Amino acid sequence: MSSRTLIQGYFPLLAALVATVIQWPTVAWLREATHSPLPLLAAVLVSVPYLVQLKNPWHTTRPRFVSYLALGWWIACLMFDLLLIPSELAIHAGVPATGVWTFAGAFAVATGVRSVLGRPRLRQLEVRVDGLPPALDGYRIGQISDVHCGPNISERRVSSWVARLNALELDLVTVTGDLITHGSTHVEAVARALGGLRAKDGVFACMGNHDYFTDGEHLVRELERWGLQVLRNRGVVVERDGARLYVAGVDDTWTSRHDLTRALADRPEGVPTVLLAHDPDLFPMAHARGVELTLSGHTHGGQLAIPGVRRLSLARVLTRWTAGMYRRDRSWLYVNLGAGTTGPPVRWGAPAELAVLTLRRA
Template sequence: MPFPHFQGRFRLMATLLVTVVQLPPVLWLCVRTRTPLPALVALCFSWPYLRQLESPWQTTPRSGSTTLALGWWCACLVFDLLMLPAVLAIRAGAPEWATWGLAGAVALVLGGDAVLGWPRLRRRTVCIEGLEPGLEGYRIGQLSDVHCGPQVPEARVAAWVKRLNGLDLDLVTVTGDLITHGPSHVEAVARALGGLRAKDGAFVCMGNHDYFTDGEHLVRELERHGLDVLRNRGVVVERGTARLFVAGVDDTWTSRHDLGRALASRPEGAPTVLLAHDPDLFPQAQAQGVELTLSGHTHGGQLGVPGVRRWSLARFITRWTAGLYREGRSWLYVNRGAGTTGPPVRLGAPAELAVITLRRA
């Protein structure tokens, strides 16, 4: 449990933040309706959620009231961003009622999607020089940042697994942060991910949240359910005469990673797929000639400007925020993740499952 003074400070900061976010639309609604009713409604949405906050990583089970509160705050944030364009449009001659109505509708739709959105399937193609014909069209599935816990129960993880299994993939990967924290959902996430199926197997690397519990216990459970956990090591996958080297590094935040060990047994000439939860390892992977690095960790920021990956909270922790990057012959794909940590909200950074297809350059 956090210290009491930390709880108080965090709750105060959270209250100030949501007050600032809600103030413009609430005042606008109060003026329009000529009543304090919108302010009272906002208070009813916000106070029950705020009063039970303890830390940024809290994982209180989701309820209808918390979903409403979070959806309302996201809608308010979108409305804040739309207010200036709406005012400019009205001054340019647009009908006032239609302009404000459109802004409100967009805010409600995006606010609802922020708390209820289902992971989107992202399909990307990576071209590798010298790829052997046996690996042409090879498809790799990626699930990342599951964060199984009270906000992401086992059944939801199992649904993501079922969706990936339905794609008949060649290989499937899970790139870290399987749990949120603590031991409560270790067995649950291992059971759910143990259902992953692909022609050449399912591989996992560890993330920082995976050591917010007994990491060794988590690894044992994953392996017991048939998953291959790559901790600073790699394996060779064969497809006919073609070979693919699949490697994984351990967590960077606890300094367990060792890229040299992970690549030590790499066969000469075999293209490499590296599982590295932290995308900041990409420059090192590029220097080692790794063709494709699969990462997560950033969540795409969880909060950002829709459609602009550079404008998100992830920019505060890394330059590799989300999506596909290329440096020379090396590629990096940063998965926005399927789960969340902290508030179960994604605005402008939708949850995702990814499929990467290998092609000969």
């Protein structure tokens, strides 16, 4: 029996078990508080329509409302579960019960809604680059990654993220892979949306593994037709007031299309380099070749993580480079948490983001 068959056979059962464990403390408390079976009935009505259509971790139900409702409810239940014991302790310490349970319920509901509907945060950072020419001090690079345009991420939502970046009037914009979820149905849509990106020195993209879950060549043609430069194991020199910056991109690692040597072959000596590499596992190779800044995505920060502790997330299954900024000597890596989602359209502890990195002289 293949691993794919095993996943399809057992994943729905596992998902149902996890959903039951998450919901049970909250539903039991609500039944006790209301003296009614309605909380149990509501949990069944919310969960079953989603679970019966779930085939594997990457298949999500339609319409989107069904999946958003179920996943938002489960996250709210998880939050309420975690607050049950602290709430009881607060009540025993003399805090009015009505206030405690109102706060716990409101916080749980707000967390559930934000987990499935929250808009990407805008994260702004500075990167100190050795040898950066004075003309590039303050150079701003936007990054959007892991859009995953598909059943749960519409062209309209991607366009709204594009508009937020455009409003910043950036010097350069990078798109670091996984632009679709799978299949060909959203290729033209995501190309149209990302084709709206604007920057003073251009918009550059690299391919991710999901971008080959369709005809990758078709996706590249559409992106370039809408004005993006797709860097597949190659680089270009960007000039600003006589100063130069080398912008390179590597192809997908999961299908072994990447070739960092080719991507850096035309790099002028002494010119700072920005590398677009969807997979952050390429960072050690980039560091060995003296690349100053590598921009990656791929991990989504795990989508589910312990807030503020990047080591404790589902992304640790994929890589040690899970989220945020890393440094080795004079080389930097930024792992973008991504704007979209894959699999269940939910995030907790790993918020969606758009990033702006400002280059500064070291």
